[in-house]
Amino acid sequence: MKVKLGHIALQNPVIPASGTCGFGQEMSEWFDLNILGAIATKGTTLEARYGNALPRIAECPAGLINAIGLQNPGVDEVIAHEMPALRKLYRGPIIANISGFSIDEYAYVCERIDKESDAAILEVNISCPNVHNGGMAFGTSPEAAAEVTKAVKAVTNKPVFMKLSPNVTDIVSIARACVEAGADGLCLINTVLGMRIDIRRRKPVIANRYGGYSGPGVFPIALRMVNQVSKACPGIPIIGCGGVSNAEEVIEMMMAGASAVEIGAANLQNPQVCREIIEALPAVMREMRIDHLQDIIGIV
Amino acid sequence: MKGVWTIERNEQIAERVCRMVLRGRTEGIVPGQFVEIAIPGLYLRRPISVSDIEGDRLTIIYKIVGAGTARMAQMRSGEEIDMLTGLGHGYDLTQGGDEVLLIGGGVGVPPLIYAAKKLREAGKQVRVVMGFNTAHEVFGENEFQTFGCSVTVCTMDGSYGTKGVVTDVIDTPAPYYFACGPMPMLRAILQQIGTNGQMSMEERMGCGVGICMGCTIETKEGFRRVCKEGPVFNAETLMV
Structure with missing residues (x-):
C-alpha cells in the first residue's frame, strides 16, 4: 500500500482531510492514528478565529454543506499545543493546512509552521469558500494563486502543496500557475460552493447563506479535475480529495492521477472510516490485481 | 463507540x-x-x-x-x-444538595428521565417541572412518578396541569437544577431562577464527535463544541 507523495514516503495513501479531523485528538478516540498515511490538520490562520454564526451545517443529497469559517486557535496556539499534542498520538507525516486573508499572512503563518513545527508538508488553502476577502479569493485567479505560491515558497524549504478550489472556470490554468510559481504539489478539490433553503422559514439553512458542499455528490467532479490537472501538469504530485468514501474510490482517485487521497466528509459520517478504508484496501487491490498502488497513479 | x-x-x-x-x-x-x-x-x-x-x-x-x-x-x-x-459530556449528578430540581421543556424532557433515575438511585429528593404547549404533547409524567419524583406539569394553553411556563411554578431560591429545553425556556431560567445548575444545549451538528466545529457556541469560558464539551454546560458559563 506504500506510495510516494513527492519525496515523502507514505505507508498508504489514506489521509483525513483538513477540517475533518481537527488536530487528531478526537479522531484518536476512535482508532490509532498511526495507521494513517498522513494527517492534514485544521486550517490555521494568524489569529484565533471563532468562525461563522450557527447553523454552519446543512444536510444535502449525497453530502452536506458546511460554513465553519476557519474556526481555529491561531498559529501561536497551534505551534505551542496542538502540533506537540498531535505528535504524541501520531508518528507519521503531518500535513499542516494553512489559510490566510493576505499574502503576507500566508507567508508569515507558513514560515512559523516551517520553523516551529515538524510538519512534513505545508498545504496552502487558497480555496476556502466560507470566509470573506480571503481563502477562495486567492484560488480563483491564476495570478493571485501564483503570488501566494511564490510568497510561501520564499519562506520554507518544506514541500508546498496548494489546495485548489473547484469554483473556477478552468482548474488547469490555476494549477499551472501554481506549478510555474514553484508549488511542489497540488491538492484538489476543496468544497463546491452551494446552498440550501429552509422552505418553511423561507431563509437559507446556513447562517452564512452559502457554504461548501462535500460528500459523495462531488466525487465525480473531483475525479475529473484531478484527471485534467494530472494530464496538464505531468510529474506534479497530486493529493486527490472530494467525496471519497471507500477503498474502491481511493483506487479510482489514484487511477485519475492522485498520488495520495484525502478523506473528508466521510469522517463526519463515520469517525473511523479512514481505518475501515485502510483495512479494506488490500482485498480491493487483490481483486483488481494491483500489486503496488504506486503503479496505478494516473493510468487512466 | x-x-x-x-x-x-x-x-x-x-x-x-x-x-x-x-x-x-x-x-x-x-x-x-x-x-x-x-x-x-x-x-x-x-x-x-x-x-x-x-x-x-x-x-x-x-x-x-x-x-x-x-x-x-x-x-x-x-x-x-x-x-x-x-x-458528549453529560450531567454531573454529584452537584447540588440532597434535594434537586429537574426542569424540562418539550422534547428537552427525555435526558432528564435518565437523570431522574440515577438521582433517585443516589437517594436524592427530585422535583420535576415540565413545560409543554398543550395536553397532547405531554409525556414522561409516569416515568418520573415511578422513580418517586414529585412532578409538576405546565401547559401554555392550560389544557393540562398548571397554565403557564415552568418558571411560573418555581419559587426562588430554587435548589440546584438540571435543565433541558428550548432556548426561550433556558433564558427564562437564567434570568428568573439563576445560574445554580446545569443546562443541556441543542445545536445543528455535523459529526457529533468534535471534529468538524459545526456546533461551536461562545461561552464565558471561550468557544465550546456542543457535541464535545457539551451538550451539558454549567449554567453560569452560558451566554444564551
Missing part, C-alpha cells in the same frame, strides 16, 4: 413524539449524553439524547421535526441501525 443496534420497539407516545427502545452495548453511557443514528438515505447522522438505560436496552424519545426523524418514526422492531454512542 460505534455499533449495530436492534430496534425492539418504536411507538408514538404523544403528538409527533415517539419512543424507540434499542438493544446493544450500553456500558458507560451517562445521563445527558447522546447518540448519533445513521438513517438510510440521509448523509448525516441524527443526534438524539438518551432517555433511559436498562441492562442492554437504550431508550430514546424523539420529536418528528424533519426528514430524519420522520424516517426514524417509520422504522420497525427487528430492524438494525448503526449508532455512535456515549457522545
Whole structure:
C-alpha cells in the first residue's frame, strides 16, 4: 500500500482531510492514528478565529454543506499545543493546512509552521469558500494563486502543496500557475460552493447563506479535475480529495492521477472510516490485481 | 463507540413524539449524553439524547421535526441501525444538595428521565417541572412518578396541569437544577431562577464527535463544541 507523495514516503495513501479531523485528538478516540498515511490538520490562520454564526451545517443529497469559517486557535496556539499534542498520538507525516486573508499572512503563518513545527508538508488553502476577502479569493485567479505560491515558497524549504478550489472556470490554468510559481504539489478539490433553503422559514439553512458542499455528490467532479490537472501538469504530485468514501474510490482517485487521497466528509459520517478504508484496501487491490498502488497513479 | 443496534420497539407516545427502545452495548453511557443514528438515505447522522438505560436496552424519545426523524418514526422492531454512542459530556449528578430540581421543556424532557433515575438511585429528593404547549404533547409524567419524583406539569394553553411556563411554578431560591429545553425556556431560567445548575444545549451538528466545529457556541469560558464539551454546560458559563 506504500506510495510516494513527492519525496515523502507514505505507508498508504489514506489521509483525513483538513477540517475533518481537527488536530487528531478526537479522531484518536476512535482508532490509532498511526495507521494513517498522513494527517492534514485544521486550517490555521494568524489569529484565533471563532468562525461563522450557527447553523454552519446543512444536510444535502449525497453530502452536506458546511460554513465553519476557519474556526481555529491561531498559529501561536497551534505551534505551542496542538502540533506537540498531535505528535504524541501520531508518528507519521503531518500535513499542516494553512489559510490566510493576505499574502503576507500566508507567508508569515507558513514560515512559523516551517520553523516551529515538524510538519512534513505545508498545504496552502487558497480555496476556502466560507470566509470573506480571503481563502477562495486567492484560488480563483491564476495570478493571485501564483503570488501566494511564490510568497510561501520564499519562506520554507518544506514541500508546498496548494489546495485548489473547484469554483473556477478552468482548474488547469490555476494549477499551472501554481506549478510555474514553484508549488511542489497540488491538492484538489476543496468544497463546491452551494446552498440550501429552509422552505418553511423561507431563509437559507446556513447562517452564512452559502457554504461548501462535500460528500459523495462531488466525487465525480473531483475525479475529473484531478484527471485534467494530472494530464496538464505531468510529474506534479497530486493529493486527490472530494467525496471519497471507500477503498474502491481511493483506487479510482489514484487511477485519475492522485498520488495520495484525502478523506473528508466521510469522517463526519463515520469517525473511523479512514481505518475501515485502510483495512479494506488490500482485498480491493487483490481483486483488481494491483500489486503496488504506486503503479496505478494516473493510468487512466 | 460505534455499533449495530436492534430496534425492539418504536411507538408514538404523544403528538409527533415517539419512543424507540434499542438493544446493544450500553456500558458507560451517562445521563445527558447522546447518540448519533445513521438513517438510510440521509448523509448525516441524527443526534438524539438518551432517555433511559436498562441492562442492554437504550431508550430514546424523539420529536418528528424533519426528514430524519420522520424516517426514524417509520422504522420497525427487528430492524438494525448503526449508532455512535456515549457522545458528549453529560450531567454531573454529584452537584447540588440532597434535594434537586429537574426542569424540562418539550422534547428537552427525555435526558432528564435518565437523570431522574440515577438521582433517585443516589437517594436524592427530585422535583420535576415540565413545560409543554398543550395536553397532547405531554409525556414522561409516569416515568418520573415511578422513580418517586414529585412532578409538576405546565401547559401554555392550560389544557393540562398548571397554565403557564415552568418558571411560573418555581419559587426562588430554587435548589440546584438540571435543565433541558428550548432556548426561550433556558433564558427564562437564567434570568428568573439563576445560574445554580446545569443546562443541556441543542445545536445543528455535523459529526457529533468534535471534529468538524459545526456546533461551536461562545461561552464565558471561550468557544465550546456542543457535541464535545457539551451538550451539558454549567449554567453560569452560558451566554444564551
